[in-house]
Amino acid sequence: MDNRAEVRQFLSSRRGRITPEQAGIEPYGGRRRVPGLRREEVARLAGVSVDYYTRLERGNLHGVSDSVLDAIAGALELDRAEHDHLYDLARAANTSGRKRAAGAGGSAPSKVRPELQYLLDAITEAPAFIGNNRLDIVAANTLGYALYSDMYRNPSRPANHSRFIFLDPRAHNFYTDWDRAAHTNVAILRREAGRNPHDKGIAELIGELSMRSDVFRTLWAAHNVRRHYAGTKFFQHPVVGLLELNYQVLGLEEDPGHTLTVYPATPGSTSAEALKLLASWAVTENIVETAQAKVGS
Template sequence: MDNRAEVREFLVSRRAKLTPQQAGLPTAGSRRVPGLRRGEVAALAGVSIEYYSKLERGALAGVSATILDAIARALQLDDAERAHLFDLARAADGTSALVRPRRRTTRRWTPRPSLQWALDAITTGPAIVRNGRMDLLAVNHLGRAMHSSIYESDSTSPPNFARYAFLDDDAHRFYPDWDTAADTAVAILRTEAGRDPHDKGLHDLVGELSTRSEEFRRRWSAHDVRLHGAGTKHFHHRVVGDLALAYESLDMVAEPGLTLTIYAAEPGSDTAQALALLASWAATQRMDSAATTN
């Protein structure tokens, strides 16, 4: 990724989203655009307009944390956006690789036996491991069953959530709120691009999706980022129907850059019953697969 272009487009897009009313500024006079002017951001941040204009042109190298904090406050950045701004600054300094531990690159990552044992020990809900590119790297039995359509759809190895969301029409069935799922996927990829701007796999994925999907291109150009830690997601499984699942996502200390997500249903809910049915279906699938192999 071109760091200066990323910085410029991110800051311009955040400035355009913030209105004078939101910033507590007077609104008298005509405006060509609804967002703040550069001079208004500079004044709110306590820096000169010349200095802020230099930053907005992409020159973040060497900028202090104090100035970055001031810019973040002026633009009313949320936690994810503020973290992204600091990631872009570290990339401009060339220090991002030092700040964020990187996994050793291998031709094909596979989970350690102990990790797979831990995943398989989670029997009441789906559990998955993904990276920042949204590759689906490891699952427990329920995770595999819930994402069976993704495994069937994506011939690449490992399958990829973003590729499925934007290049397979079946994703609109699997994600009842497809727009939210699509927004989230792009925000995760954009966040990862700020953390690791030299990830060739991510470059290739973004290039592929930008070429093949107008919906992806439009969302990518918005420069939205997101912290994806906990919440509720809705799915429609082709066998067991609708699922409303709470999720918790955890960064894996032993595998920097990977995220473990565990899904759970509210006890006694329709989704809990559907998960029990999914577990039964998954067990049948495994027995059929074993019988075919033997």
Template sequence: MTTNRDEVREFLTSRRAKVRPEQVGLPAGPNRRVPGLRRTEVAILAGVSVEYYSRLERGDLAGASESVLHAVATALQLDEAERDHLFDLARTANGSSARRPRARSRTASVRPSLQLMLDAVSAGPALIRNGRMDILATNLLARALHVEALAAVPERPLNMARFAFLHRESAERFYPDWDVAADMIVAILRTEAGRDPYDRDLQDLVGELSTRSAEFRTKWGDHNVRRHVTGVKRFRHPVVGDVEFLFEGTELPGTPGWNLNIYLAEPGTPTEDALRLLASWAATREQEASTGTPEGKAAGPATATPPAPGAARSAG
């Protein structure tokens, strides 16, 4: 992973390159040699000297006031996630990051009450994940939805970034819009890197993916960040086919960095029908696993291989 100074420089440079002069009321001009704005233009828009802004863009955010950071964020037209990321970087540069070095935590302990909460959600898949994209706990429908990922990635907890980039064939089946999903995953990791720069597990994950995946290296270099709280999610399941869920996510107040994600089907849609089929298939599959039938005993509830899609549909 890069140092904080490197991260600041690359983030600010990449954001400046994305802003077109006409977006901020400046003429593009025929002799412009840089993509986006010039440093002098950002400095003028932010109300600081060119020398001071140049220092910031070299990676030195130490001592920058909140008013200056707000002015730079406005000049660069940062969205809410990007603005938060800039302030996270500044806190780290000032040595006041809310999170400090900690021991490795490859295995996370989920409170029984959180699992009970997930199990009480029957309207759709529900899961808890951290900022590294580890899935820490699931309800029945979420386990069923992610059956292909659970089968493809042997390590636990299941990490969706490893699945997306290191198991591309399975991931491209699961994500009909793989490139969109991959962009979002990388942006979540980049956001977490700003929030928790001392997370060694995250550093190891980014290093592994950067070494093993050219696509990840390219997307990581874009320095995009996202707040992942609501939207539409599309998946392809080997039994029920394509589904399109309404997505809601929120950080769990008692466990900073852990997010509750719930996927819901809009009433009267094909996804609502598919969700009923998924629930039936999941219940049968977990019952077989718990009663020790040959199919369930061989695979268990987390990694059972689903029947062939064609056979499942014709049987249902």
């Protein structure tokens, strides 16, 4: 990922969404040709010179201090995910060439330690899976494989959330709000790309999706980022129907680049009963063996 271009496009897109009225300042200068704040107004809000902010927005974050980043984030009204993303971009800009070369291609492994599979298998009442920073599913429990069974239909590729959402027509039925799922997925992938700017696997995935999906390409150009740790999701599973599942995403400190996601249903709910049916179906159809065979092929 081109760090300078990413910085330039991210900052200019955030600047363009805020009006002087929203920022609580008097408009600077005369007639406005573009929406949003001018660079001069952002500089004033952040307490830096116009020349310095212009340098930053042109993609040069070399040597920028945390205090300046915080001031820029405040001026542009960045949320937590956007603030973190700006820090990620600055870190990448200030990493030496030697360190960049050493980190190039450092994708998270596509397999997990046996102990993590044991952990997944111990979770029996909720779908659970371990994902990497390319948004692949690298391991799952029985209900996890069953929930995402459609994602394992292509044996030539690892199960990947982004490819499924943008390249598989079944995803439009699986996600009850496909548009929201698509927006969220792109925002998560962009955050991962910012955190791992020299990851060849992420870059190749972005390139593939940009070539094959007009929707992805449009959403990617918006430069939105998002944190994704907890909430509720709705799925229309082809076997058991509508599922309303809570989710929690947990980082794995000993396994950088991997997260554990668990989807429990509210106890006593229709979704909890549906998960019981899903577990029975998974055993009857040998879902785990089929999915693992495709992953290993």
